[in-house]
Amino acid sequence: MTMNKIKSGREVMVVGVGLHPFGRFPDKDLGQLAIEAVLPALEDAAVKWKDIAVAYFGHVYYQGMSVGETSLSKLGLTGVPIVNVENACSSGSTAFWQAYWGITTGLYDMALAFGAEKVPRGPVTVTAEDAPERYIGGDHMMAGYALRGKRYMEETGAPATALAQVTVKARQNAAMNPFAHRKDTYTIEEVLNSRMIADPLTLFQCCPTSEGSAAAVLCAREDLAKYGINESRAVSVAAAVLTSGDYNGRGADHSAFSPYRTEPAAIQAYEMSGISPEDVDLVQVHDAATIGELQQVEALHLLPFGEAWKGTMEGRTALTGDIPVNTDGGLLAMGHPFGASGIRMIHETVTQLRGEAGPRQVANARIGVAQCSGAGDVTTVHILKRG
Numbered sequence: 001m002t003m004n005k006i007k008s009g010r011e012v013m014v015v016g017v018g019l020h021p022f023g024r025f026p027d028k029d030l031g032q033l034a035i036e037a038v039l040p041a042l043e044d045a046a047v048k049w050k051d052i053a054v055a056y057f058g059h060v061y062y063q064g065m066s067v068g069e070t071s072l073s074k075l076g077l078t079g080v081p082i083v084n085v086e087n088a089c090s091s092g093s094t095a096f097w098q099a100y101w102g103i104t105t106g107l108y109d110m111a112l113a114f115g116a117e118k119v120p121r122g123p124v125t126v127t128a129e130d131a132p133e134r135y136i137g138g139d140h141m142m143a144g145y146a147l148r149g150k151r152y153m154e155e156t157g158a159p160a161t162a163l164a165q166v167t168v169k170a171r172q173n174a175a176m177n178p179f180a181h182r183k184d185t186y187t188i189e190e191v192l193n194s195r196m197i198a199d200p201l202t203l204f205q206c207c208p209t210s211e212g213s214a215a216a217v218l219c220a221r222e223d224l225a226k227y228g229i230n231e232s233r234a235v236s237v238a239a240a241v242l243t244s245g246d247y248n249g250r251g252a253d254h255s256a257f258s259p260y261r262t263e264p265a266a267i268q269a270y271e272m273s274g275i276s277p278e279d280v281d282l283v284q285v286h287d288a289a290t291i292g293e294l295q296q297v298e299a300l301h302l303l304p305f306g307e308a309w310k311g312t313m314e315g316r317t318a319l320t321g322d323i324p325v326n327t328d329g330g331l332l333a334m335g336h337p338f339g340a341s342g343i344r345m346i347h348e349t350v351t352q353l354r355g356e357a358g359p360r361q362v363a364n365a366r367i368g369v370a371q372c373s374g375a376g377d378v379t380t381v382h383i384l385k386r387g
Helices: 029-047 067-075 092-103 139-157 162-174 186-193 263-273 290-299 307-314 329-334 338-354
Strands: 010-021 054-058 082-084 112-117 195-197 213-218 235-243 282-284 367-374 378-385
Touching: 010 029, 010 067, 010 092, 010 338, 029 067, 029 112, 054 067, 054 092, 054 338, 067 082, 067 112, 067 139, 067 195, 092 112, 092 213, 092 338, 092 367, 092 378, 112 338, 139 162, 139 195, 139 290, 139 367, 162 186, 162 290, 162 329, 213 329, 213 338, 235 338, 263 367, 263 378, 282 338, 290 307, 290 367, 307 338, 307 378, 329 338, 338 378
Parallel strands: 054 082, 054 112, 282 367
Antiparallel strands: 010 213, 010 235, 112 213, 235 378, 367 378
């Protein structure tokens, strides 16, 4: 397959981040959630809404047209382009990707990427209402992850306890994170004994559906002084990659048949940044289910294929390990408001690279990776670096 050569231009910095807690907020509409992440991001960057030249809003569920415009109108109508982005679970990270490329190519000096969601309760569906998958069970996301888990365990010898340890670690991290949806901690036994969802995945091995929002302000490095932005807290975007799936000879693009679809995006990101997997200090990955974390870490070449379960059991992916994964609790504990999750990963990575993560701070963190997947074989990989 021929790929366009990625050619970035100006260096782009994340200069502000904001996050609304994830959980359930029946008293707030989508616009309120969104603004309560945007305002902290603007404040964090020490810029004003009038400084924003373009905005990209990630969301999935229909709650009216032009929701990005409706949300930002609360700050005042300035006439800037506002783009509403739907790209499944990667909606927020795709909005961030667009903001990066809008700046690096010279179209804009400063951009806002934000996302918000109020995900309905219950199993998530991704197909049209009349799709055959609705009637044969193939539309249930956790069923797909369960197939991946079964196959992984069979091929690698990973025990059920290794998958459960992913949740144990996630909850330990989330217990130190006031923004997390689920902060209770569990033992491996408690995870395995929770209600079965799709064998081998139990309830605590599946991310909760949630509500929440996240935002990031990006700016060209050469323009930081013009806006009076504190360069010492700015974090560089070393790579911004978005891919979709390619032909699968097995006859399906279902993740159960193609669990390592992140690999092409990861390779592009490493090439674009000049950074190797060995250089990475921490990573946020799409862990809608425990098996997702294991396979994404492998697809990013951070652990050998088939061995992420061993690294997990050895503590390598814990906060004190050499490859800390999902330092804020990940989807498994933060929850998964689709439009916000990808930018939430950026928020956590920036917070860590600034050294501002408090009790869950990774020591000497300089380079972070944020990976987010979505239905339709969508993958984003962003690499951020400090200094």
